């Protein structure tokens with residue numbers, strides 16, 4: 467008989483957009499998710515990190531999360547923390563969560579074999595073995611040394627990640643033995659072949675510059691690898707290694723990218739037998755509008771307004787003529803459409819002066835330039851040796867990584 471899991475990640479519950487509350491969207495998402503779980507006869511729910519958007523989510527955001535877990539019809543749930551989560555906040559209710567068949571792993575164990583978890587079917591037989599490896603922080607996998615340089619840090623982090631996974635997966639395969647129970651690996655990390663929205667021309671603050679590892683850390687014996695961290699749904703290398711992607715568009719850039727999905731994965735015996743992506747409805751439309759004049763932008767706003775649905779707008783003015791108060795000039799257009807709301811206005815013209823000075827940046831806005839590229843540009847003109855340059859770049863990447871990971 468076949469068995470199925472629902473794989474999702476990167477909920478970022480409590481996420482705000484330009485200070486706009488999005489709790490209503492998350493409430494609708496959880497209701498929709500529960501419908502899918504019931505309709506599709508899901509045996510286990512697998513959530514691969516970034517449960518909350520910050521390490522200190524609001525009580526309202528936590529209420530949505532706990533209400534969903536307390537009422538879901540899913541028999542078993544496994545949740546790991548991501549780089550945005552507080553490991554101790556995720557772990558705090560671990561014991562009480564077990565009462566509702568939910569396993570949470572916030573902080574990595576020193577002994578990673580403890581992250582191999584057995585899920586049981588209603589007859590008390592093992593149904594899945596899950597390697598619930600949370601996002602691995604520097605201190606989880608590496609001992610700092612006074613001789614550290616950025617390259618050795620990266621190398622030892624990679625080694626630490628490999629070792630940690632091999633402990634968890636090794637234990638899971640040992641438990642499985644000759645049985646027919648599928649082994650599922652989880653992770654919140656950046657695989658080398660993973661695609662980010664940045665590759666599609668959208669800057670993403672969500673990924674940062676975490677250490678990347680190869681797909682070879684997941685042996686063929688693992689039936690399925692359920693990943694989180696990258697927000698576009700995608701398989702990496704093999705059909706059974708996947709990022710489910712985030713269910714709610716985090717930014718205007720994400721909203722214009724690939725459709726949001728959750729993944730339903732099927733197993734025959736111990737083997738992966740197929741995956742289908744279920745598109746997540748858009749609970750709040752986000753649209754980018756740009757134009758070289760207020761009138762041009764205004765016409766586009768009117769066209770969206772006539773659709774008569776709630777739309778949040780990000781407006782970009784691309785004209786060269788300086789306009790004092792673009793937001794004010796556009797209010798006349800939105801006034802007639804109560805369902806439209808302008809969340810942000812970008813004046814590309816004002817960036818031009820800054821970016822045109824910088825060779826290679828002409829015609830780009832600050833949003834198109836990655837922090838790494840800007841830093842490279844900064845040190846290019848200076849009298850450093852190639853070796854010094856590489857060292858500075860690696861140190862800079864390390865800082866970005868720590869910011870993205872929410873570490874201090």
Ligand SMILES: [Mn+2]
Pocket residue numbers: 476516548550672695696
């Ligand atoms: Mn994320």
